[in-house]
Structure formats: C-alpha cells, structure tokens
Amino acid sequence: MKKSIFIGIAFSFSSIAFAQKPITPTDFGESINPKDLYRHLSVLASDDYQGRETGQKGQKAAAIYIANEFENLKLSPAGNDRFFQTFELVKKTLAARKFIVNQQVFNFGDDFFCSKNISNINFQSNEIVFAGYGIVDKKRNDFKDYYVEGKVVVILAGEPKNKKGLYLLSNSKEKSEWSNKNKKIAAIQKLKPKAILVVDADYAKFAKTYKHQMETPSMQLAENQKKEPEIESKEKPLYACPVITINDSVATALIAPNNKNIAKLRKKYSKLRSIDPFLLKSTLAANINFIEESFNSENVIGYIPGTERPDEYVYITAHYDHIGVIDNEVYNGADDDGSGTVGVIEIAEAFALARAKGQGPRRSIVFMTVAGEEKGLLGSQFYTSNPTFPMNNAVCDLNIDMIGRVDDAHKKDSNYIYVIGSDKISSDLHEINEKMNNAYTHLNLDYTFNSPSDPNRFYYRSDHYNFAKYNIPIIFYFNGVHEDYHKATDEISKINFPMLSNRTKLVFYTAWEIANRAEPLKRDKKNDFENNR
Numbered sequence: 001m002k003k004s005i006f007i008g009i010a011f012s013f014s015s016i017a018f019a020q021k022p023i024t025p026t027d028f029g030e031s032i033n034p035k036d037l038y039r040h041l042s043v044l045a046s047d048d049y050q051g052r053e054t055g056q057k058g059q060k061a062a063a064i065y066i067a068n069e070f071e072n073l074k075l076s077p078a079g080n081d082r083f084f085q086t087f088e089l090v091k092k093t094l095a096a097r098k099f100i101v102n103q104q105v106f107n108f109g110d111d112f113f114c115s116k117n118i119s120n121i122n123f124q125s126n127e128i129v130f131a132g133y134g135i136v137d138k139k140r141n142d143f144k145d146y147y148v149e150g151k152v153v154v155i156l157a158g159e160p161k162n163k164k165g166l167y168l169l170s171n172s173k174e175k176s177e178w179s180n181k182n183k184k185i186a187a188i189q190k191l192k193p194k195a196i197l198v199v200d201a202d203y204a205k206f207a208k209t210y211k212h213q214m215e216t217p218s219m220q221l222a223e224n225q226k227k228e229p230e231i232e233s234k235e236k237p238l239y240a241c242p243v244i245t246i247n248d249s250v251a252t253a254l255i256a257p258n259n260k261n262i263a264k265l266r267k268k269y270s271k272l273r274s275i276d277p278f279l280l281k282s283t284l285a286a287n288i289n290f291i292e293e294s295f296n297s298e299n300v301i302g303y304i305p306g307t308e309r310p311d312e313y314v315y316i317t318a319h320y321d322h323i324g325v326i327d328n329e330v331y332n333g334a335d336d337d338g339s340g341t342v343g344v345i346e347i348a349e350a351f352a353l354a355r356a357k358g359q360g361p362r363r364s365i366v367f368m369t370v371a372g373e374e375k376g377l378l379g380s381q382f383y384t385s386n387p388t389f390p391m392n393n394a395v396c397d398l399n400i401d402m403i404g405r406v407d408d409a410h411k412k413d414s415n416y417i418y419v420i421g422s423d424k425i426s427s428d429l430h431e432i433n434e435k436m437n438n439a440y441t442h443l444n445l446d447y448t449f450n451s452p453s454d455p456n457r458f459y460y461r462s463d464h465y466n467f468a469k470y471n472i473p474i475i476f477y478f479n480g481v482h483e484d485y486h487k488a489t490d491e492i493s494k495i496n497f498p499m500l501s502n503r504t505k506l507v508f509y510t511a512w513e514i515a516n517r518a519e520p521l522k523r524d525k526k527n528d529f530e531n532n533r
Contacts, residue, residue, distance in 0.1 A: 023357070023359055025354075025440070025508070025509055025512045025513075026440065027354075027357075028350045028351070028353045028354040028357075028359070028508075028512075029350055029440065029505050029508050029509055029512070031346070031349060031350050031353055032346045032347065032349075032350055032501055032504050032505050032508060033346075033501055034497035034498050034500070034501045035497075036346055036349075037342050037343070037346060037497055037500055037501055037504070038492075038495075038497050040069070040341075040342040040345055040346070041334060041338050041339070041342045041404075041492055041495065042492060043065060044062055044065060044320070044338050044341060044342065045332040045333065045334035045338040045491070045492045046332065046492075047330045047332065048061070049061055049062050049332070050324060050325055050330055051322050051323055051324035051325050051330050051331040051332060051333060052320060052321050052322045052324070052333060053321065053322065053323060053324025053325070054089070054219060054297050054321045054371045054372045054374065054375055054378070054379075055089060055091070055219070055295045055296070055297050055371075056324060058324070059297065059298075059320075059321050059371055060298070062320050062321075062341075063084065063298045063300050063320070063369075063371070066083075066300045066320060066341065066345065066369050067082070067083035067084065067300050067302075069345050069348075070083050070300065070302035070345075070348065070367065071083065071302075073302075073348055073349055073352040074352060075302030075303060075304060075348060075352065075367065076302060076303050076304070076305060077301070077302060078301040078302060078303045078366065078368075078388045078389070079298075079299065079300070079301050079388070083300050083301060083302055084298040084299070084300060084301075085298060085299040085300075085301055085382075085383060085386075085388065086296050086297070086298050087221065087222075087223075087296065087297060087298070087299070087372075087378075087379070087382040087386070088221070088222035088223070088294060088295070088296055089219045089220065089221060089222060089294070089295055089296070089297055089372065089375075089378065090219065090220050090221075090222050090225050090292055090293070090294050091217045091218070091219050091292065091293050091294075091295065092217055092218045092219070092220065092290040092291070092292055093217040093290060093291045093292075093293075094108065094217075094288070094289075094290055095289045095290060095291050096287045096288060096289040097287075097288055098285065098286065098287040098288070099111070099112050099244075099250075099284075099285075099286050099287075099288070100284070100285045100286075101250060101253040101254055101282060101283070101284055102253060102254075102256075102257065102282050102283055104253050106246075106249070106250050106253075108288070109207060110207070110247075111246065111247050111249055111250050112244055112245065112246045112247070112250055113206070113207065113210060113244070113245050114242060114243065114244045114245070114288060115218070115243075120288065120289040120290060121195070121242045121244075121286050121287070121288040121289075122286070122287050122288075122289070123194060123195065123242075123285075123286055124283070124284065124285045124286075125151070125152045125194055125195075125283070125284050126282070126283045126284075127150070127151040127152065127194075127279065128151065128152040128153075128154060128254060128279070128280040128282055128284060129146065129148050129151050129152065129153050129154065129193075129277050129278070129279055129280070130154045130155075130254075130255065130260075130265070130277060130278055130280055131143055131146070131148070131153055131154065131155050131277040132155065132156060132265075132269040132274075132275055132277065133155060133156045133158070133159055133160055133178070133184075133269055134153070134155030134156070134184045134187075134188055134196075134198075135159065135169070135178045135184070136184075136187040136188070137169065137178060139169055139272065140168075140169065140272060140273070140274050141274050142155075142269075142274055142275070142277060143191065143277060144274055144276060144277075146276065146277045148188075148191050148192075148193050148277075149191060149192040149193065150192070150193070150194055151193055151194055152193065152194050152195045152196075152197060152284060153188060153191075153193040153195070153196050153197070154197045154199065154251070154254060154280070155184065155188070155196065155197070155198055155199065156198075156199050156201075156265075156266060156269065157181060157198050157199060157200040157201065157202075157245075158179055158201075159175065159176060159178045159179045160269060160270035160271065160272075161270060162270070167179070168270070168271070168272045169272075174453065175453060181198060184198075185243055189240060189241060192241075193241055194241060195241050195242045195243070195244065195286070196241060196242070196243045196244070197244050197245075197246050197250075197251075197254075198243065198244070198245045198246065199246055199247075199248065199250075199251040199262065200245050200246070200247065201248065201266070203245065203246070203247035203248065204247070206245065207247075216323070216326070218375065218376075219372060219375035219376070219378060220376070220378070221378055221381060221382055222294060223382075223385070242286075242288075244286070248262050253282070254280055254282050254284070255280060255282075256282075257280065257281035257282055258278070258280055258281055258282075297321075297371040297372055297378075297379065298371060299368060299369070299370045299371060299379045299380075299382070299383055300320070300368070300369045300370075301366065301367070301368045301383075301388060302348065302366075302367050303364055303365060303366040303367065304348075304351055304352065304355055304360065304361060304364065304365045305360075305364050306360070306361055306362050306363040306364040306365075306515070307360045307361065307362055308362040308363075309362055309363045309364075310363075310364050311364075311389075311393050312363040312364065312393055312395050312520070313363065313364045313365075313366050313389050313393055313394050313395060314361075314363055314364070314365050314366065314395045314396060314398070314511055314514050314515045315366045315368060315394060315395075315396065315397040315398065315467065316344055316347055316348075316365065316366070316367050316368070316397075316398050316400070316507065316511055317344070317368045317369070317370065317380065317397055317398070317399045317400070317463050317464070318337050318340030318341045318343060318344045318369050318370075318399065318400045318401060318463075319337045319340070319341070319369065319370050319371065319372075319373030319374070319379065319380075319401065319462070319463055320337065320338075320341040320369040320370070320371065321370075321371040321372060321373055321374055321375075321379075322336060322337070322338075322374060323374050323486060326488075329488040330488065331486070331487070331488050331490065332488075332490060332491055332492070333490055334404065334490050334491050334492040334494065334495055335402050335403075335404045335405045335479070335482070335484070335485075335490050335494070335495060336401070336402050336485060336486065336490055337373070337400070337401045337402055338404075338492075339400075339402060339403045339404030339405075339479075339495060339500055340399075340400035340401050340402065340403060340477075341369050342500075343400045343403060343500070343503070343504040343507065344367050344368075344369055344400065345367075346504055346508075347367070347504060347507060347508045347511065348365075348367040350508050351365055351508075351511075351512075361512070361515035361516055362515060362516050362517075363395060363514070363515040363516070364389075364515075365511060365515055366388075366389065368383065370383065370463055373401075373462065373463055377461075377462070377463055377465060377466055379463070380463035380465075380466040380467070381466050383466070384466045384467060384469070384470060391470050391472070394467065394470070394472045395472075395473075395514060395515075395520065395521055396426070396429055396467075396472060396473040396474060396475070396514060396521060397463075397464050397467035397468075397472055397473075397474045397475075398474075398475050398477070398507050398510060398511055399462055399463050399464035399467075399474060399475065399476050399477070400477050400504075400507055401462040401463070401476065401477070401478055402478055402479050402480075403417065403477055403478070403479050403500055403503040403504065404479065404495040404496060404497075404499070404500040405479050405482050405484075405494060405495065405496065406479065406480075406482065406496065406499075407479060407480030407481060407482050408480075408482070408483075409448075409480065410446075410480070413444060414496070414499060415442075415443055415444055415499070415502075416443055416444040416445070416446050416479075417443050417444075417445060417446065417477055417478070417479065417503050417506065418446045418447075418448065418449050418458075418476075418477070418478040418479065418480055419433065419445045419446065419447055419450065419475060419476075419477065420447075420449050420450050420458055420459055420475070420476040420478060421450065421459055421464060421468065421474045421475055421476050422450070422473075422474075422475045423450070423525060424459075424468070424473075424474075424525060425468065425471060425472070425473040425474070425523055425525050426473035426521045426522055426523050426524065426525060427522060427524055427525055428473075428519075428521045428522045428524075429473045429474075429475060429514070429521055432510055432513050432514060432517075433445070433475055433506070433510045435513070436506060436509035436510045436512075436513055437506055437509075439509070440505065440506070440509045441502050441503075441505050441506040441509065443502065443503065443506060449478070449480075456481075458476065458478065459476070462476055462478075464476045471523065473521055473523065475510070477503065477506070477507060479503075
C-alpha cells in the first residue's frame with residue numbers, strides 16, 4: 001500500500017514536471033526535415049513543371065502548388081486574389097539587331113550587348129568621341145570642356161591602375177566609385193550624348209554571365225514601361241540615352257581609321273592626369289528593335305498574424321521561377337531556387353505547428369515566393385512597390401536563394417552557408433543570426449560575398465535587394481554558384497537534403513527570435529553598399 005502511494009506521488013510529480021517543460025523553438029524547427037523537403041522539391045523541380053519560366057504554364061502550376069500548401073497550413077492569404085498577387089509584365093523579343101562600324105557588321109551577343117529593358121535603338125552617326133575611362137571627377141575629368149551633346153561617346157570599362165596594380169583615383173588596391181559602370185553612365189548622361197559605348201576588356205566573361213539574358217526575351221513590369229530607364233545611382237540623370245557594351249573587336253574597328261590601338265589607348269589613359277578626348281574617323285549605324293507582348297504572373301503570399309504586434313511583419317522570401325525550356329531541354333532549377341522555395345514552405349509549416357500549440361509568433365510572419373526573379377527581380381520589385389502590408393512596418397527580409405548544394409570553395413567543408421547583408425542595416429540582425437546558429441545549427445557562416453567590393457555583386461542579384469532599397473534589414477542565404485548554375489543539369493538528384501534541412505532551420509530559428517523578441521531590430525548601420533550601387 002505504501003509502495004503504491006509512493007509510486008503514485010512520484011508519477012504525479014513527473015507528470016507535472018513534464019507538463020511544465022518549457023517549449024523551445026526546436027520543438028517546431030525539428031519538423032523541417034529532408035523527407036518533406038524532398039517531397040516538395042520532387043514536384044516543383046520535375047519536368048512536369050517545365051522549368052517554371054515566368055508567365056508560362058509551369059510557373060503557374062508551381063504557384064498553385066505553393067498556394068495549396070499555404071492553404072493546407074491554414075496561413076492567411078495576403079494577395080489580391082487570395083494567395084496570389086497578380087502583376088502584369090511586358091515581354092520584349094529581339095527583332096532587328098544591326099550594328100555596323102565602317103561597313104563592318106557585328107553580332108548581338110558575340111560582339112555587343114544592350115539591355116532589352118530599353119526603347120528601340122535606331123541611329124546613325126559619324127560624330128563618335130573616345131573619352132578614355134569616362135571619369136568626371138575633381139581628380140580627373142576625361143571630358144574636360146569637350147562638347148559631346150548629340151555625339152556617340154566611347155569609354156573604357158573600369159578605372160585606371162598603375163604598374164603596381166593600385167587604382168589611381170584611390171591610390172590603393174580598393175576601387176573608387178568610378179569602377180562602377182552605372183556611376184559613369186549617370187554622370188555622362190548629363191552631358192546629353194546620343195549613345196554611350198562601353199568597351200569591356202573582359203567582354204567574353206561578361207557575355208558568358210549574361211548569355212541567357214542575351215538569348216531569351218526580356219521582361220519588364222508593365223507599370224515601369226513608361227518610366228525612364230533606371231540608372232543605379234543616387235543622382236537621377238536629367239537625360240537618358242542608349243548604353244551598349246562592346247568588345248575589343250568593335251572598339252578596334254572604331255579606332256582603326258585613327259591609327260590607334262585599343263591596348264595602347266588603355267595604357268595611355270592609365271594615368272591620373274586627364275587626356276583630351278578625340279573624335280574618331282568612323283561611322284556607326286545601330287538598329288536594335290524589339291517586339292512587345294503583355295502577360296500576367298503571380299507572387300504567392302501567405303502569413304501568420306502576430307499575437308501581440310500584428311502590424312510588424314517579418315518576411316521570409318524565395319523565388320520559385322526558373323528559366324524554363326531552352327533548346328528542348330528542361331531547366332528544372334532544383335537548387336535555383338527550388339531549394340529556397342521548399343525551404344519557405346517548410347518554415348511556414350514549422351510556424352503553423354507552433355501556432356497550433358498556442359505558440360503563435362508575437363509579430364506577423366509573411367511567407368512569400370515570388371516570380372520574375374530571373375528576369376530582373378521583378379516579382380519582389382512589384383511587391384515592394386505595391387505591398388500588401390505597409391513597407392514602413394516591415395521588420396526584415398530573410399531571403400533564401402540556392403541553399404541545396406556545395407560550391408567549389410567548400411568541397412572539403414560542406415557545413416557552411418554564405419551570409420550576405422546581415423550587418424548592413426541592423427547590427428541586431430547580424431548578432432541574432434550568429435546567436436541562433438551557435439545555439440542550434442552550427443554552420444560555418446561564410447561572409448566572403450558580404451564585402452562591398454565583391455566583384456560578383458550578389459547583394460544586388462536576389463530579391464532581398466528590393467527590401468534593402470527601403471532600408472529594411474535583410475539577410476541573403478546562399479550556397480554559392482556551382483557547375484550546374486543555370487544549366488539543365490541543376491537537378492534534384494544533386495541536392496544534399498540533410499544540408500538543405502539544416503540551412504533551412506537556421507532561417508527558421510533566426511525568424512523565430514526576431515518575431516518573438518521584445519525589442520524591435522535597431523537600424524543603426526549605414527548601408528555601405530549604397531555608394532557602390
């Protein structure tokens with residue numbers, strides 16, 4: 001009898017202790033697992049979805065799949081049509097592509113390139129000015145008092161270095177702002193030239209990077225169609241003209257009648273002092289025209305309202321579009337960005353489970369998968385211009401773009417993730433991400449691409465950037481570029497699902513802490529990327 005009473009009392013105390021066990025984020029984060037990630041990705045990255053090209057049937061089928069998952073999780077819809085935020089795009093297909101220098105014909109893509117997000121280009125000129133590096137600065141002015149209005153201006157990409165490899169304007173190994181192409185263009189636009197030709201010594205590398213963009217139609221938001229071409233600079237140009245990137249072969253043809261050599265000109269202009277621009281004895285005819293058509297695409301948006309601060313919004317984003325079918329091959333984009341998309345779905349499930357257990361987030365969580373990223377961050381651009389919730393109330397954006405693979409730099413250390421932008425606006429965000437990783441996921445956080453001088457410019461190349469432009473703290477989670485990037489071989493068979501799971505958990509734990517902490521995120525850092533745009 002006494003023994004039975006003792007056992008009963010002991011059981012009662014253990015039951016109370018068990019009942020009072022504190023709930024931790026791992027109770028929900030552990031729901032993120034390789035099996036569920038594989039289940040979602042085996043659908044979204046299958047041939048049935050035809051590479052999820054923006055505006056095509058595969059992308060729309062993917063949108064329906066994601067919306068159904070959000071509905072099954074009982075997320076609240078946050079689009080203009082339940083979970084869908086529909087937006088209009090204009091597709092431009094290249095038609096005419098003539099570029100003739102002194103009767104020599106050059107090829108679009110192979111020899112020259114211009115963005116398709118511009119108006120048609122039709123002009124002829126025999127007033128062509130070579131202006132060195134095109135720098136307009138107190139230390140150096142490549143134009144001086146030369147009058148270039150109405151003329152075609154030819155400039156060299158980059159900025160001059162000395163024999164020691166130091167940049168002349170900064171007198172160091174650090175580039176000055178004049179290495180940025182868009183900075184130059186904004187300054188030269190004010191001089192009102194007919195066109196700007198940028199000679200890129202690394203054109204072959206440039207062409208390889210933009211090969212897909214060169215070969216396929218471009219897209220633009222319909223609402224931006226009537227706006228002037230955007231120049232990434234603090235100073236809005238007073239005037240806009242065509243900008244065409246050319247290789248050394250085109251440059252050689254332009255300067256040949258002047259008995260000049262492009263390599264010698266680069267060397268000659270690699271001095272700090274300014275050298276007078278000069279008129280080229282050449283003629284140029286450009287005829288680059290596009291066919292336009294309109295269509296619709298969709299962002300997919302669901303959210304969990306906050307229990308205490310519902311008007312503050314933590315965003316978790318990924319793009320679900322890819323590049324479709326090219327030459328009858330399906331580009332499934334299992335990593336880019338199927339991996340991020342299924343990560344968002346799994347994070348949404350973890351927060352939904354927490355809510356079902358009475359642990360709903362104090363702040364609202366917005367789960368958003370966007371289309372049009374591969375066409376120029378268009379879906380996220382549309383959202384931030386037409387937000388469901390006020391942008392002033394956005395706490396941060398945690399953006400996931402490619403987290404299922406290993407790049408060449410980490411073949412011997414696959415337990416990593418690149419973290420970009422975490423410290424650019426809020427020191428709190430950076431510290432929270434580090435803290436959650438130390439507590440739960442134990443990844444090696446690699447900040448290689450976080451440098452403002454990163455030549456890859458990844459900070460500008462995914463959807464978080466459209467939030468950062470509003471001074472909203474962001475983190476971009478990324479596994480780096482691998483051999484299957486933008487190739488038909490980016491398949492689900494190459495995804496490391498345990499690694500994808502652990503990386504996804506880091507995003508969840510970081511979002512959990514931000515959503516539930518008492519204090520708001522401080523915005524105490526000057527975004528030092530601003531001067532490098």
